[in-house]
Amino acid sequence: MTEVRTAHTADLDTATLDAARILLDDVFEGDMADHDWEHALGGVHALVWEGAELIGHASVVQRRLLHGGRALRAGYVEGVGVRTDRRRRGHGAAMMEALERVVRGAYDLGALGATDEAASFYAARGWKLWQGPSSALTPTGIERTEEEDGGIFVLPLVVPLDLFGELTCDWRDGDVW
Numbered sequence: 717m718t719e720v721r722t723a724h725t726a727d728l729d730t731a732t733l734d735a736a737r738i739l740l741d742d743v744f745e746g747d748m749a750d751h752d753w754e755h756a757l758g759g760v761h762a763l764v765w766e767g768a769e770l771i772g773h774a775s776v777v778q779r780r781l782l783h784g785g786r787a788l789r790a791g792y793v794e795g796v797g798v799r800t801d802r803r804r805r806g807h808g809a810a811m812m813e814a815l816e817r818v819v820r821g822a823y824d825l826g827a828l829g830a831t832d833e834a835a836s837f838y839a840a841r842g843w844k845l846w847q848g849p850s851s852a853l854t855p856t857g858i859e860r861t862e863e864e865d866g867g868i869f870v871l872p873l874v875v876p877l878d879l880f881g882e883l884t885c886d887w888r889d890g891d892v893w
């Protein structure tokens with residue numbers, strides 16, 4: 717009995733948010749900082765429930781990405797993880813399908829920063845690797861984020877994107893991409 721449910725952060729109770737945080741701490745083996753969790757809040761979550769147990773989480777939040785002289789409204793995917801013993805059963809794909817529907821309906825493009833492990837997962841779903849230079853709009857101006865180059869994926873929709881062009885994200889505490 718597995719089901720995927722979507723809900724805005726505002727409609728999730730504390731117990732569910734705590735369960736999601738614990739799941740992601742486990743998935744990322746303690747490498748999930750408070751900032752990383754905070755980045756996953758304020759948008760739409762896709763949650764995979766196996767009965768009363770949460771075995772998958774992903775969310776999409778709004779960010780601005782500067783590209784081609786425009787401030788694009790991006791659906792930025794965060795906090796993607798499936799419990800280790802429940803992988804390769806289609807749960808990750810089901811969560812992404814739910815979030816991609818949100819991205820298609822509400823944003824100019826989808827975007828995310830992928831782990832090395834998950835790059836082929838996103839590529840297989842039609843997400844495109846950004847090939848151009850990445851930057852962040854910091855409080856002191858635009859700064860290159862070269863260490864992120866090669867790990868940023870986008871889901872192009874109607875707005876034309878030059879995958880070899882510059883892509884600049886808005887500012888936030890913690891990891892900017």
Ligand SMILES: CC(C)(COP(=O)(O)OP(=O)(O)OC[C@H]1O[C@@H](n2cnc3c(N)ncnc32)[C@H](O)[C@@H]1OP(=O)(O)O)[C@@H](O)C(=O)NCCC(=O)NCCS
Nearest residue numbers: 796797798803804805806807808809829830831834836837
């Ligand atoms: C990435 C992750 C969410 C995928 O979840 P999942 O439930 O195992 O994914 P699915 O079963 O829906 O996989 C769908 C397809 O994606 C591809 N895929 C999934 N995991 C993959 C992997 N590790 N390597 C290569 N391809 C992969 C396969 O094509 C797979 O189809 P198949 O099993 O029929 O071959 C999961 O492996 C995970 O939690 N990883 C650790 C955390 C992480 O890196 N998250 C991403 C942060 S950006």
